[in-house]
Amino acid sequence: MTMLPQKTGKKLGLVIDLDICVGCQACAVNCKEWNTGGHMAPLTDQDPYGPAPDGVWFNRVHSYEARGGCGSQTVHFPRSCLHCQDAACVTVCPTGASFKREEDGIVLVNEDKCIGCKLCSWACPYGAREFDEVEGVMKKCTLCVDRIYNEKLDPEDRVPACVSTCPAGARHFGDLGDPDSDVSRLVAERGGMDLMAEMGYRPTNKYLPPRPRKRDAADVGAASNQLNPVQDQSSAFLKWVDKVLSR
Amino acid sequence: MHPAFSVIFFTTASGAGYGLLFLLGVLAVTGQLPSHNPAFAWGSMLLSLGLISAGLLSSTFHLGHPERAWRAVTQWKSSWLAREGVAALFTYVPAVVFAWGWLFEQRTDGVYAVAAGLAAAGAVVTVFCTGSIYNSLKTIHQWHNAWTMPNYLLLGLYTGSLLMAAVAVLTGLQPGQGYSVYLLGVLLLAWAAKAVYWHFIATTHHPATIESATGLKHLGKVSVLEPPHSSENYLLKEMGFQIARKHADKLRKISTLSLFVTPLLLVIASIYAPMPVSGMALVLAALFAALGVVVERWLFFAEARHVVTLYYGASEV
Numbered sequence: 295m296t297m298l299p300q301k302t303g304k305k306l307g308l309v310i311d312l313d314i315c316v317g318c319q320a321c322a323v324n325c326k327e328w329n330t331g332g333h334m335a336p337l338t339d340q341d342p343y344g345p346a347p348d349g350v351w352f353n354r355v356h357s358y359e360a361r362g363g364c365g366s367q368t369v370h371f372p373r374s375c376l377h378c379q380d381a382a383c384v385t386v387c388p389t390g391a392s393f394k395r396e397e398d399g400i401v402l403v404n405e406d407k408c409i410g411c412k413l414c415s416w417a418c419p420y421g422a423r424e425f426d427e428v429e430g431v432m433k434k435c436t437l438c439v440d441r442i443y444n445e446k447l448d449p450e451d452r453v454p455a456c457v458s459t460c461p462a463g464a465r466h467f468g469d470l471g472d473p474d475s476d477v478s479r480l481v482a483e484r485g486g487m488d489l490m491a492e493m494g495y496r497p498t499n500k501y502l503p504p505r506p507r508k509r510d511a512a513d514v515g516a517a518s519n520q521l522n523p524v525q526d527q528s529s530a531f532l533k534w535v536d537k538v539l540s541r
Numbered sequence: 542m543h544p545a546f547s548v549i550f551f552t553t554a555s556g557a558g559y560g561l562l563f564l565l566g567v568l569a570v571t572g573q574l575p576s577h578n579p580a581f582a583w584g585s586m587l588l589s590l591g592l593i594s595a596g597l598l599s600s601t602f603h604l605g606h607p608e609r610a611w612r613a614v615t616q617w618k619s620s621w622l623a624r625e626g627v628a629a630l631f632t633y634v635p636a637v638v639f640a641w642g643w644l645f646e647q648r649t650d651g652v653y654a655v656a657a658g659l660a661a662a663g664a665v666v667t668v669f670c671t672g673s674i675y676n677s678l679k680t681i682h683q684w685h686n687a688w689t690m691p692n693y694l695l696l697g698l699y700t701g702s703l704l705m706a707a708v709a710v711l712t713g714l715q716p717g718q719g720y721s722v723y724l725l726g727v728l729l730l731a732w733a734a735k736a737v738y739w740h741f742i743a744t745t746h747h748p749a750t751i752e753s754a755t756g757l758k759h760l761g762k763v764s765v766l767e768p769p770h771s772s773e774n775y776l777l778k779e780m781g782f783q784i785a786r787k788h789a790d791k792l793r794k795i796s797t798l799s800l801f802v803t804p805l806l807l808v809i810a811s812i813y814a815p816m817p818v819s820g821m822a823l824v825l826a827a828l829f830a831a832l833g834v835v836v837e838r839w840l841f842f843a844e845a846r847h848v849v850t851l852y853y854g855a856s857e858v
Contacts, residue, residue: 296616296618296619296620297618297619298619312756312757317767322769345772346772346773347771347772348772348773348774348775349774350775351770351774354769354770354774355769356755356765356767356768356769356852357765357766357767357769358751358755358757358763358764358765358766359763359764359765359766360757360760360761360762360763361761361762361763361764362759362760362761362762363761366761367760367761368766369755369757369760369763371755373769373852382678382679382680384619385619385620386619386620386621386622386674386677386678387616387619387620388612388613388614388615388616388620388622388623388626389609389612389613389615389616389623390612390615390616391612407609407612408605408606408609409604409605409606409607409609409610409612409613410604410605410606411603411604411605411613411622412603412605412779413620413622413674415775415776415779415780416542416678416680416681416779416780416847417678417680418680418849419679419680419749419754419848419849420849420852421776421780421849421852424774424775424776425605425775425779426605427775429605430604430605430606431605431606432605487756488756489753489754489755489756490749490753490754490848491753492748492749492753493679493680493749493848494679501756503756503757503759503760504757504760
């Protein structure tokens, strides 16, 4: 049913820390690895070893440069399904293949009902859905629904593959509907944000902005007398060194 | 957006077919259908239902699983695509009753008039749903605006009206000056709506930016440092379809010339020229408009820019 639930029991989702992400692509690779054998399997590829490889991925890691008043900054930016509360990809689906789960808010595709009309991918502003040309159906992030409830896995592994593999600890998983959960606290502390909030899809996943940069020595507590230029030193030797090195 | 030929054919063919069905229905209800000419009745009805059916069929060609197309009518509560499917199927019922009465019993009164009226209403509702599929997508500024719907409705009516004139001429009827004047009116309306649409998309863009897409506005101007993958993926092929500005300008001119300017001159000629020249002018006008509307629809897709391309460095959408 493509009507969205009024309210979901939990709001499971991810919190992605843009301050920490190093753009190593491990989350994207582990996502592909797990999911090509998981709930939405297979994640097909075309021409994977040829000149123009193409295939279904649920997670794409972009790298941006932000240039502002205080120089430029590199930000690595993983992009995947945000499991929106007002998920337009669900309501546009004509067949009922797309749905948002009432119990935990996860947005899924029932591949047996999908006719492959691609309309859901047009409705998604975040590019979360990728069409599987081989299978003829739409595919998307499942929030590793086959891991997070999987009692065959050790409890610490019951998190999405992207979270479990992140070597930098930039990805967090939890219930964003519970204000006391770790992820909700993290969002509150760090000013977690919605992507394209102005579009009103109310994404569940949040992004933590990069922390303000510490650019000057004084920002990290250096005493001002240690910051004086060399030529102000009284020592003739240091003046000579400065002169030589300045040539 | 990638212009899929099956969808271009579907929206233009069924648009014209529903436009024609609407006109036939209205004329039947108001008692103005020529009941004594079976060739016109068969020709116009078959052309209308034929275009609608061919269009609907073609729309399933771009599906990943056409055999599951029947499922596409189930979610009418939330999906405009499903509503379009439901409206299209429901419209067949009165349309077939209307056709039966007109073609086999030479009657368009009583229950057949009711059916004709319902078919006309169904035609409008179906094209409205088609327009709404595009109009409802907030991700595409060139579709999510007040001018998309008038374009779909007016172009359907306009192309359907030209088709009716062409069928009338080819089956030995004379549409008459009154109809030519009506054609002029609907042509100018459709042209005005398209011109306003083109002006709108040339002068406005989506409020989202690469900064709002990444949430990094506070850090300054954001640009792509490194793409997430080395070759094109589905998103770039489907949503990142780009047409060079100079080609778009040229295609707009071709579309305007073929869809509006040439038919305008031909319709004016049909008012003043004697038969059979006036008739041939109307047939030619329909042919030019058919070509023009396909180019127009191709542009409707090709000029549409999706917000996801912001993540890949589009400066504005």
